[in-house]
Amino acid sequence: MQNTENTGQIVLGATPIGNLSDASPRLREIMASADLVAAEDTRNFHHLAQALGVRPTGRVMSLHEHNEQHKISEVLDAVRGGATVLVVSDAGMPAVSDPGFPLVEAALAAGLLVTAVPGPSAVLTALALSGLPTGRFTFEGFLPRKAGERRRRLESLVSEERTMVFFESPHRLAAFLTSVAEVFGGERQVAVARELTKKFEEVKRGPVAEVLDWAAAGVRGEIAVVVAGTDEVNDAQPEDHVGQVEESVAAGIRLKEAVAQVAQKQGLKKRELYEAVLAQRQNGEN
Incomplete structure (x- = not known):
């Protein structure tokens, strides 16, 4: 995966979530050949490389939730210059409950190439x-x-x-x-x-x-x-829960907040429940 056409790219590398034997040959290859490695924890990356018998040839930098926004421009500039940048988290696929998504979003917006080396997923x-x-x-x-x-x-x-x-x-x-x-x-x-x-x-x-x-x-x-997901079919209608909203309002809760709470609990759309409340109030006045 060494970059030979001066076309930079970001590679999201999935690292083992526990068992080191789950590291793929492609991951080992890109760890060794990447021009730049952006790691959630540089110490963990070096420990992983040592355990896998890999010698990274590129520069290793930190990219974590506290500095990612500040490092994005540096990474994108490297890619524009033709570098292959490997992005790794401590375990699993970067950008999934781990650093990487803001970088991917910025790279795609800039028209840069983003690819992945798939692997372990918790x-x-x-x-x-x-x-x-x-x-x-x-x-x-x-x-x-x-x-x-x-x-x-x-x-x-x-x-x-x-x-x-x-x-x-x-x-x-x-x-x-x-x-x-x-x-x-x-x-x-x-x-x-x-x-x-x-x-x-x-x-x-x-x-x-x-x-x-x-x-x-x-x-x-x-x-x-x-x-497990629910096996109950929700056939509730907004009109059926207007009374709950009015009870909350009577207890001192603002109408919109009461609607939001009941809608969330009953799996209803807030706008439809709100309109049902207004309709019943209007009918009560007529």
Whole structure:
């Protein structure tokens, strides 16, 4: 993959998520030949290269969430000059819950070439091992740390029929599963995958209430949580929930905020619910 035509490119390289043997020959080749390596953590990249027996010939620079915006112009200038730039995160594919997306967005806007060396993916590995439907799924990444914000995000997914994949830290796993049980119900099927491809890989499957009991004792390692989508068809009509909105308004909540809360909880469109409230109020006056 050495650049010989003076046409620069950005290469997104998927690195192992645990087992070093998952590093592809293409990844090893581009690690050695890239003119510039933009790594989430330069120390981790050098450790990976050493473990794989690779000797990078290009310059290695840091590219992480705190400096990415400031480094984009430097990377793009290198590509314009004909350089092959390898972008790597600490594990998995860059730009997916990892640094890289702003760079990709800027490069494409500038008309520059972006390609990838595919490889390990915690999202797809957890999904495949979950035992839950894989035909349609959505990746939700990390949810907010604060309980209220996390709950609101989950409430927005109440009507989601696709299997959902989340990332979570081990020390917040029990709190996350508690929110899942409260919003989706304790019988919702989940799978918690930890330490994927590593020696102590484990996938805990079952109703969220049972898995929560297991997680409450403490869990270590990198975590991916797969949650089944709803099997309930949402046939709710806006008119059916006007009363809930009016109850919230009577309790002192502003109309638009009340509409937003009920719409999110019931899987309705805010505009349609708002119009239904206004229509019933108008009918009540006539």
